[in-house]
Amino acid sequence: MPLTIIADIRAEAGREDLVHAELAKLVAPTRAEAGCLQYDLHRAHEDGRHFFFYETWEDRDLWQAHMAAPHIASYLAATEGAVASFTVTEMERVA
Template sequence: MIVVAGQFRFPAENLELARAAMAAVIAGSRAEEGCLRYAFSQDVQDPCVFHVSEVWTDRPAFDAHMTQPHFADWRASAGSLGLHDRDATIYEAEAVQTL
């Protein structure tokens, strides 16, 4: 299982357009084979910060995701809208336990 966790930031003046771009990549990604979770959430204390949460069945599913047209569109849109301070980590989980 592949888990991606991280955060990024958008300029305040681009938040509405950024939300639309996020909605598009979320819809496309959730429809992909192997996607178990794909979400962005806005930080409660800093509305310009968004947290990333992705879970994929395996590395091939994640790698395929990175080649999808909706992901390329997201990267282009995010760049033009000023996404910055991106910090994301990929984890390979071998054991999963529900809390």
Template sequence: MSTLTLNVRFTAKPGHETELRETLEDMVAPTLAEPGCLAYELYLHPSDPSRVVLLEEWVDEAALAAHFETPHLKECAAALAEILLEPLQVRRFNDVG
């Protein structure tokens, strides 16, 4: 079975750049502790602090589905509703091997 990789793009409302980064940083440790999470890495755009990319890798769809039910993700989603300029963009990929 192939792993599932997500590329998630976020854009903060003006003035909420630090809040976006901190909200997403708070997700890293609890998410990495979840069964089935292989990677959860944040990247800040080099010239636009309002843009953040999250790369996450999961062992399978079931692990990702369980992640969506965690309290820390639900709390983050509520916070993001107030922070984001536009809806987040999610792209899904499976490994080639």
């Protein structure tokens, strides 16, 4: 069963450009990963510090492999101290 992920990221004030640039670097390599069906980055209109990834994966194991990928480690290192909050919600499509 496909897994839907909502990743909610808030940048620290004044760090939103850095966070945006680093998040954008994740898109191409992630879309090329095995099991990635959808990986879309969004930014809130009312708060430029607020980003979302809407993701769909073939299954949870492939998503977990994604989370261990080198480009995720690079993102985490590049944005250390620049992210105010990060929440991941695992979901399933019901309709």
